Amino acid sequence: MGLDFVGRGVGETDGNIITTSIEKVVNWGRKNSLWPMPFGTACCAIEMMATLASKYDLSRFGSEAIRFSPRQSDLLIVSGRISIKMMPVLKRIYDQMPDPKWVISMGACASCGGVFDTYTLIQGVDQFIPVDVYIPGCPPRPEDLIDAVMQVQQKITSGASPKGVEAVV
Amino acid sequence: MNEEKEVEEQSKPLVLEKLEEHHADALLAQDEMRGTAVVVVRKEQAYTVLEYLKTDAELAYTFLVDVTAVDNSQMESELMQFDYARFMVVYQLYSYQGQCRLRVKVPVHESDLSIPSVTALWKGANWLEREAYDMFGINFEGHPDLRRILMPDDFEGHPLRKDYPLRGRGERERFNFDKQNV
Numbered sequence: 624m625g626l627d628f629v630g631r632g633v634g635e636t637d638g639n640i641i642t643t644s645i646e647k648v649v650n651w652g653r654k655n656s657l658w659p660m661p662f663g664t665a666c667c668a669i670e671m672m673a674t675l676a677s678k679y680d681l682s683r684f685g686s687e688a689i690r691f692s693p694r695q696s697d698l699l700i701v702s703g704r705i706s707i708k709m710m711p712v713l714k715r716i717y718d719q720m721p722d723p724k725w726v727i728s729m730g731a732c733a734s735c736g737g738v739f740d741t742y743t744l745i746q747g748v749d750q751f752i753p754v755d756v757y758i759p760g761c762p763p764r765p766e767d768l769i770d771a772v773m774q775v776q777q778k779i780t781s782g783a784s785p786k787g788v789e790a791v792v
Numbered sequence: 793m794n795e796e797k798e799v800e801e802q803s804k805p806l807v808l809e810k811l812e813e814h815h816a817d818a819l820l821a822q823d824e825m826r827g828t829a830v831v832v833v834r835k836e837q838a839y840t841v842l843e844y845l846k847t848d849a850e851l852a853y854t855f856l857v858d859v860t861a862v863d864n865s866q867m868e869s870e871l872m873q874f875d876y877a878r879f880m881v882v883y884q885l886y887s888y889q890g891q892c893r894l895r896v897k898v899p900v901h902e903s904d905l906s907i908p909s910v911t912a913l914w915k916g917a918n919w920l921e922r923e924a925y926d927m928f929g930i931n932f933e934g935h936p937d938l939r940r941i942l943m944p945d946d947f948e949g950h951p952l953r954k955d956y957p958l959r960g961r962g963e964r965e966r967f968n969f970d971k972q973n974v
């Protein structure tokens with residue numbers, strides 16, 4: 624079953640009992656059913672769609688349940704340029720997501736403004752919302768997004784809290 | 793005689809001929825660019841000419857593809873041609889009937905940025921003119937709702953003007969995120 628995190632190995636208990644902690648079981652569930660909220664505002668979103676579609680198939684990682692309601696999701700994927708007029712919308716969506724929530728900043732634009740150092744573009748969404756994983760690239764390939772999702776999964780497995788929680792405490 | 797005329801018609805688009813015939817006084821220049829006829833029209837007659845282009849049964853430019861503007865303030869060669877008018881308002885038209893495009897350009901001086909709105913002719917002009925207003929500050933007279941469309945309402949300046957700095961005048965840093973209605 625791949626329950627590699629359990630306190631004791633299966634063999635030690637003749638396969639009848641496994642011991643673990645509740646956090647680990649909960650995290651195991653969380654990790655394998657991240658529900659992404661896509662925030663696609665530019666070309667990066669195309670790569671995100673490719674990642675979600677059949678060829679790259681993000682559902683292999685348990686993340687196929689895309690939710691367009693922030694209240695039903697726990698992974699915000701910011702993919703694209705965010706203008707000053709859009710930033711309050713993004714912030715509001717982030718605020719509406721229930722804890723624990725994770726944020727992936729996909730691509731150069733979301734992470735640092737990219738080549739668009741212009742009058743209207745936010746130079747990195749992390750100025751306003753806590754970002755857990757950054758993906759470089761313009762645009763990043765679907766493999767990069769998958770890698771970022773896996774990094775989020777690793778963080779969850781390791782029991783680390785999302786950046787957003789740290790920011791609140 | 794007849795044959796000669798046919799050859800002439802082929803070389804010159806019908807729209808240019810008809811404009812010369814009916815609105816010669818409004819035409820400042822005419823040209824052809826990659827198969828698209830281009831006419832430059834005096835601002836005072838711009839509305840009449842556009843109305844004519846839309847309603848004339850033979851031309852029927854019923855589709856307004858785009859309304860935008862160009863800031864020529866750093867294009868000396870362009871400025872010279874049209875009495876140092878800083879802006880050029882550009883209308884892109886398409887005729888389904890004739891299956892051809894037409895570009896109508898109207899020089900607008902900085903001292904008087906108003907130009908008649910064509911929303912009465914094409915409803916689709918509404919947002920297009922709002923964009924040109926937002927980006928260049930062209931004042932479309934008679935527009936039902938001339939507000940900014942892309943930039944935030946409290947934004948100052950018109951960012952596609954050539955004298956507007958690329959990184960803005962601090963709007964990005966000063967922007968009041970709490971005041972916005974989302």
Ligand code: SF4
Binds near residue numbers: 703731732762763
């Ligand atoms: S990083 Fe590149 S691909 Fe992604 S939104 Fe920016 S410009 Fe588009």
